[in-house]
Amino acid sequence: MTMIPKQIDSFLASPAFGVVGASSNPHKFGNKVLRCYLQHDRRAIPVNPKESAIEGVTCVSSITDLPAEVKSISMITPPAVTEQLVPLAIAKGIENIWMQPGAESPVAIALCRQHN
Template identity: 30%
Template sequence: MEKNIDSLIENFLQIQTIAVVGATNKTEKWGYKVFTTLQKHGYNAIPIHPTLSEIQKIKVYPNLTKACQEHHIEGVSLIVPPSVALEVIQECHQHGIQHIWLQPGVESQEILQWANQHSLPLIYQRCILKELEKRHTTST
């Protein structure tokens, strides 16, 4: 499993356009930190939040489907409660998105079972911020 997760992480970090579901303009929140860190590392981070219109002058989409209408979303990072995450993962499946990263605390047994039944690989129990930091410090 560990080798498989490492391979999924490597593949995820090779893509360029990542939707951040749960992005926010509240600087103390993980959704903000993930969004801005991805930007800082050169990714095209697309913020998804149901009620915000922009974050740092970047258009926010109310859901993944709307974002997919304007962008070629290659991967999704989720920073939302498990109750919201299952619906987003189902949207990913509908749009053919195979790179999905659940921040710690997002996963649930129901999500993992659904993803397994639909052969949808998930990265979970690993923090994207720590993985990006590891790669940044080893490449400098």
Template identity: 40%
Template sequence: MAGISQLLEKERVIAVVGASRNKDKYGYKVFHTLKEKSYRVYAVNPNASEIDGVRAYHSIKELPEKADLVIIVVPPHIAKKVVREAKEQGISNVWLQPGSEDEGVLALCKELSLNCIHGLCYIRDGLKTDFIL
């Protein structure tokens, strides 16, 4: 088992699904913060070609390399699709940001045997938590 800080130290490639061009949105803040901390991070947004000065991808299937962790910042009905795509791509770690989770998404993560962090916000809780995955 690993804590969030250990997970983020270990995972080399992070995808932020729901990354936003709008600097006021959490999707932008999560992506920008990870980028500023020098993580190898990819923005995923089907409606953007660039976010915060870097190329955005329409889905995790399009990424040039497999993500080790997917941070999800989209509504639950979209999060379900992202969780399925993560499993199909062989990604085992997902972090559902507040507002992305509901009982159906959590049940799907369990059904697919994904390591799922939920109930914690990257911006608010970041690496300060002792949550164990």
């Protein structure tokens, strides 16, 4: 699924971003996405149930623990995990979900479309 400019603008307008699947391994995409936000002076909160901090930023263990100012999340998780987490994001009031390459699945995309 491709994003149109209006969707990208809406995603980037969030005051803060959740990075779901953030990794402490600098070679993994979950770390690279987090660093990209930070390098562009964006407030990013890593979501990782096993880490206390990544790149010096305190982690939350679940999407449900993200602060209310987070309106957009990047998902860097396996498709089966993405499918489980999208309903939590929707219930939390996350407005924009960007499934990074390899995180998407038809089920997760359908869930997002139902709540758009």
